[in-house]
Amino acid sequence: MIRARCAALCTLALAAAFAATAAAEDYTKPKVRAITAFVNLERANYIGEIAATLAVLHEAQRGFEHEGYTVESVRITTQPLAELVRGLSDTDAFAYLKAIDELAAKENFLPNIGPAMLRDGDDPRTMQLLARALSSLSQVNASAIIAADDGIHWKVIRESARLVRYVADHSPHSQGTFSFAATAMLGPYGPFYPGAYHLGAGERLAIGFEGANVVREVFARTPGNFDAATAELTRQLTVHARVAEQIGTEVAARHGWTFMGVDPTPAPLADVSIGGAIEAYTGAKFGASGTMTAALIITTAVKAVPVKQIGYSGLMVPVMEDKLLAQRWAEGTYDTDALLAYSAVCATGVDTVPLPGNVSEAQLARIYGDVASLAWKWHKPLAARLQPVAGRGPGEMTGFSDPYLFNTKIHPLP
Secondary structure, eight states: OOOHHHHHHHHHHHHHHGGGGGTTTSSSSOOEEEEEOOOOOOOOEEEEEEEEEEEEHHHHHHHHHHOOBBOOOEEEEOOOHHHTTTTOHHHHHHHHHHHHHHHHHHHTTTEEEEOSSSSTOOTTTTHHHHHHHHHHHHBBBBEEEEETEEEHHHHHHHHHHHHHHHHHHHSGGGGGGGEEEEEEOOOOOOOTTTTTSSSSSEEEEEEEEEEEEHHHHHHSSSSOOOOHHHHHHHHHHHHHHHHHHHHHHHHHHHHEEEEEEEEOOOOBBBBOHHHHHHHHSOOOOOOOOHHHHHHHHHHHHHHHOOOOOOOSSSOOTTTBBBHHHHHHHTTTSOOOHHHHHTTEEETTTTEEEETTTTTOHHHHHHHHHHOOOOOOTOOOOEEEEEETTTTOTTSSSSSOOOOOOOOOBBOOOO
């Protein structure tokens, strides 16, 4: 009786959310980038548990598709790596990760097995296992936490630098680093990869959009007008976030799960460009004066979206996932220092940043340290995804073959 009443209330709320889409009828709907489940796998039954999880994810996917949204990916995030492989030898642990990786390719979901280290007291051997996995497996994503409420994790920073240096040298085209992020001040249950993680109960659900197109369309109508752009962007992001909240809540309730929230961050990808959106507002190339103002508008609007929020809830500027950003990086209109400056007003960090192949562990650690310091000082979530390219130096182009990475020119070390 209670379950039926809950379902009826959820259905009414969902209808109200869908009615609100009329307010966005002149705008293009964003893709749903990530429907992410958080689970605790048991090795004896992981195949069945993943199958049950996929049933929940696909139900949510059908809900979005029924309302005219395209879903880009469904994702499963496990308990942290050390817990996932506890009690296994290195050989057996790698075999287990390989089995999960192969199942993910077969069943078309993205797995995340991080963080490999959450604090300085954790065993660094887990990072060594992860380095091997990222160098040879094609599906798994993972992270390490370089700053949290307890401070900056300098040992984790050093181990992250060591991992990236190894993976750049041992993975095809150096692109295994694409699946690893060092995160700072990022809480659990965010839907976006590679930084997604959880520490407690499983059977949780979160959702994130690929919403850079919404920002671009709003900014094209409100160029140079801070107040109008902020108000209209808030309104348009809210329309879709409410749909996600209602679908997530309803699906979770039917399965006895918990819906953790929506990350309204307008993620870009390829031609769905956050760089292009910001240029529509400023009338100048990304990196020119006004870029930081546009970043502030986006973050202000995202924070004002009246739904249960989770994750970054800010702005992503992934250099090589956004085709226009990759072009502007090659042109030199912005650099790593500019990304750190923009991070002062938004949740950017340094994401998919190409580096010379001879970058040292010490140099990588200094970049991670800067990101961790900024995040910890201002208590805001930031991430660093650094991608050295073995055998290539400043002025040369990257040589990645991943369809979600757009090759660009390598800058000198910052």
